[in-house]
Amino acid sequence: MPFERILLRNVDVPNSEKIGTYLERGGYQALRKALQEYTPDELIEIVKASKLRGRGGAGFPAGLKWGFMPKGDVTKYVCVNTDEGEPGTFKDRLLVERDPHQVIEGTIIASYAVGAHRAFVYIRGEFFMGVKRWIKAIADAYDHGFLGKNILGSGFDLDLSVHRGAGAYICGEETAMLNSLEGKRGEPRLKPPFPAQVGLYGQPTLVHNVETLANVPHIVLRGPEWYASIGTEQSTGPKIFCISGHVKRRGNYELPLGTPLRKIIFEHAGGMRDDRPLKAVIPGGASTPVLTPEYLDITMDFESLAKAGSMLGTGAIIVLDESTCMVDVARRLTKFFAHESCGRCTPCRVGTQRMLEILNRIEYGQGQEGDIDLLLSLCEGIAGRTFCPMGDAAVNPTLSTIKHFRDEYEYHIKHKRCPAA
Amino acid sequence: MPEKPSRFRDPTKQSMLLTALYIAQEQYGYLSEEAMERTAARLGLTLKDVYSTASFYTMFRTQPLGKYVIQVCEGLSCFLVGGAERLVDYISRKLNIQPGQTTPDGLFTLQTVQCLASCGTSPTLKVNDELYEDMTPDKVDRLLDQLAGR
Numbered sequence: 001m002p003f004e005r006i007l008l009r010n011v012d013v014p015n016s017e018k019i020g021t022y023l024e025r026g027g028y029q030a031l032r033k034a035l036q037e038y039t040p041d042e043l044i045e046i047v048k049a050s051k052l053r054g055r056g057g058a059g060f061p062a063g064l065k066w067g068f069m070p071k072g073d074v075t076k077y078v079c080v081n082t083d084e085g086e087p088g089t090f091k092d093r094l095l096v097e098r099d100p101h102q103v104i105e106g107t108i109i110a111s112y113a114v115g116a117h118r119a120f121v122y123i124r125g126e127f128f129m130g131v132k133r134w135i136k137a138i139a140d141a142y143d144h145g146f147l148g149k150n151i152l153g154s155g156f157d158l159d160l161s162v163h164r165g166a167g168a169y170i171c172g173e174e175t176a177m178l179n180s181l182e183g184k185r186g187e188p189r190l191k192p193p194f195p196a197q198v199g200l201y202g203q204p205t206l207v208h209n210v211e212t213l214a215n216v217p218h219i220v221l222r223g224p225e226w227y228a229s230i231g232t233e234q235s236t237g238p239k240i241f242c243i244s245g246h247v248k249r250r251g252n253y254e255l256p257l258g259t260p261l262r263k264i265i266f267e268h269a270g271g272m273r274d275d276r277p278l279k280a281v282i283p284g285g286a287s288t289p290v291l292t293p294e295y296l297d298i299t300m301d302f303e304s305l306a307k308a309g310s311m312l313g314t315g316a317i318i319v320l321d322e323s324t325c326m327v328d329v330a331r332r333l334t335k336f337f338a339h340e341s342c343g344r345c346t347p348c349r350v351g352t353q354r355m356l357e358i359l360n361r362i363e364y365g366q367g368q369e370g371d372i373d374l375l376l377s378l379c380e381g382i383a384g385r386t387f388c389p390m391g392d393a394a395v396n397p398t399l400s401t402i403k404h405f406r407d408e409y410e411y412h413i414k415h416k417r418c419p420a421a
Numbered sequence: 422m423p424e425k426p427s428r429f430r431d432p433t434k435q436s437m438l439l440t441a442l443y444i445a446q447e448q449y450g451y452l453s454e455e456a457m458e459r460t461a462a463r464l465g466l467t468l469k470d471v472y473s474t475a476s477f478y479t480m481f482r483t484q485p486l487g488k489y490v491i492q493v494c495e496g497l498s499c500f501l502v503g504g505a506e507r508l509v510d511y512i513s514r515k516l517n518i519q520p521g522q523t524t525p526d527g528l529f530t531l532q533t534v535q536c537l538a539s540c541g542t543s544p545t546l547k548v549n550d551e552l553y554e555d556m557t558p559d560k561v562d563r564l565l566d567q568l569a570g571r
């Protein structure tokens with residue numbers, strides 16, 4: 001039986017972005033239930049019991065994060081991370097463009113649970129349609145009494161507004177996003193303190209990814225037991241997998257966490273384009289280490305991918321067939337990180353540039369003896385030594401392609417050319 | 422209540438800076454010194470504050486660009502299906518400009534950008550605020566003709 005779509009249940013309905021459509025399809029009932037039947041603390045317990053984990057890349061337990069927010073009469077904020085920029089990822093844009101009310105409903109419930117009366121959407125500057133959809137949806141939510149003062153007669157107030165970024169991948173990192181919301185350069189802040197302690201304007205702040213928040217209304221409406229029954233023991237619920245690259249049917253597929261990679265590629269995505277053999281898979285977005293075909297039977301959940309030396313990341317699966325040059329893949333992804341380094345710390349700023357120079361020369365047949373070791377030592381000098389986690393991300397394409405495809409690097413250097421070119 | 426670091430004093434005005442810069446850019450076409458000075462004055466910030474923020478973000482431009490700014494995604498998922506530099510080269514030859522340049526009539530600027538979060542419908546490009554998916558040379562021809570008003 002095909003999996004019943006939960007997060008994407010509305011996206012193919014005509015006018016799915018409209019509040020009327022959302023209401024017709026049962027929207028905002030979870031909010032009513034949350035406000036009328038549960039105390040904020042009960043909601044935190046419900047989300048803990050659902051074992052929902054963050055969908056922004058790190059997989060941190062959402063209920064735990066809600067619980068970290070201080071109680072009592074302190075000014076607190078909630079931020080909705082719509083900065084989606086991890087190469088290969090295109091799920092948040094879909095959710096925001098086609099079903100913004102689902103995310104708004106989750107945001108209101110989260111704000112009520114942690115006691116925030118002000119929430120912000122931070123959206124990537126490039127998402128012009130998304131900005132328009134957010135603005136319209138928020139205005140309609142106000143008109144229906146789901147936002148503003150005394151929401152649905154509960155006495156709970158919440159204001160929500162949209163802030164548009166202006167082109168910087170690093171602003172997806174939560175503390176960089178807070179700086180950007182404050183009108184500053186989007187450079188990360190040192191953690192700790194974590195945003196739940198010292199966040200926006202120095203106040204406790206709950207930051208969530210769009211997809212994470214989209215899960216919340218369903219958890220409230222159908223209960224944490226139902227939710228936790230989907231997926232695996234440690235990775236519960238549905239996940240939107242973004243599939244791109246050399247498959248027949250690219251796109252977003254909502255499936256339970258723990259679905260085998262083979263099934264996603266060969267059943268849902270229709271198999272390899274032109275039926276060419278598969279060479280490698282990037283399982284969770286540009287910053288996750290590549291996997292080889294031996295890993296095809298892996299289940300797509302946080303724990304299995306960690307065990308395989310990679311990460312679930314954003315669930316963005318990039319499929320590569322045998323015609324792909326793995327040095328070129330590393331080079332392209334490193335170019336991304338070098339371009340997007342915020343420049344604040346030297347290992348990331350200079351290190352990624354040096355890596356790119358070396359990867360370029362290897363790819364173009366000018367690699368030198370010792371370049372592989374040089375790359376490895378650069379990676380060592382970057383990972384774990386940068387101000388924010390971007391440094392760890394930036395070395396993954398190179399480290400993992402050297403690990404699995406070292407012979408390709410050696411071929412380039414020895415024969416002074418790319419075998420694929 | 423945690424002690425507020427002093428840099429968080431009077432947060433609200435600076436929070437409007439990105440929005441204000443978008444408006445100034447729209448009015449002036451780009452962020453000239455005058456545009457940034459006026460933005461600073463409006464928000465009670467120094468020119469240094471404004472410049473510091475403006476220079477961080479790639480969508481703020483400090484020089485005039487063409488009427489249509491074509492931004493081609495050079496991401497991996499676009500490359501894998503025939504986009505990225507193949508599309509850039511095609512447009513480059515057609516308009517006779519390199520990435521980063523503007524046509525002499527001021528109509529088109531060509532740029533490359535990072536992943537546009539449309540990897541499932543790649544190759545992708547943007548023209549000003551509009552996103553174009555599943556691009557082919559044919560579709561590029563039609564798009565450019567249409568924009569040029571031919």
Ligand SMILES: Cc1cc2nc3c(=O)[nH]c(=O)nc-3n(C[C@H](O)[C@H](O)[C@H](O)COP(=O)(O)O)c2cc1C
Nearest residue numbers: 054055056081083084085172173174208209212389
């Ligand atoms: C370099 C970098 C970029 C990130 N980009 C995003 C992003 O675009 N969207 C997102 O939701 N989280 C992103 N994150 C993760 C956020 O820092 C944060 O963990 C997340 O928004 C928390 O939400 P979650 O718990 O719902 O996943 C990024 C992290 C890093 C280190």
Ligand code: FES
Nearest residue numbers: 494496499537539
């Ligand atoms: S790689 Fe081009 S849209 Fe993602």
